[in-house]
Amino acid sequence: MKRHGPDFQKQTRPLAPCGRCRGQGVVKGLFYEMPCEGCHGSGFVDAATGERLEIEELVLQLGRSLRLERQQAANRSAQAGAERDYRGGSGRHGLRGHWTGD
Template sequence: MKKRSGPSLRKEKRPLKRCPQCNGRGVVKPMFYELPCDYCGHSGMVCKETGEPLAEDELRLQLTIRLREQREENAKLRQQLADVMADRNDRGYGAAGARYHGD
């Protein structure tokens, strides 16, 4: 059954960009010392479409979504590496199965 009206059942990933004031660092350095960036709320990220800072709850949710995606991608890459290493069965043998001893 498809939902036809009302808010979405799942939170969507919103496009983010670096804060133009602090260049994504979350802090600004006016003269000699660093101060928290008031524009982006110390996060370094703003909405790409509007340029407005995100609310703390929304920012936490968006960063959690991105973190989950990165973890899934890392798990896939680890599995691919494990598959390649298992197929390789590398034991240090050279051409024609001879070992190189450095002589």
């Protein structure tokens, strides 16, 4: 187990919506919207501490979250397709069975 120095791999950190901008990434100014200073305009802060992440760390964490979401969406899509095929999505309007014409 490593006891000192930087980690070999960056750990995924849980993110939470920013309290200042309520996760929007912008705050209302007098005449226009401005990027939120509490989260670098991302809408997310560290869930454990509530502090904003440094830009490099923020890019890394948001990229990981996006890849995870895409992977989960692809899995849901594949699962829905398999379920549709199993339930008889052949366009036969509920008629089941294999009529062979004999």
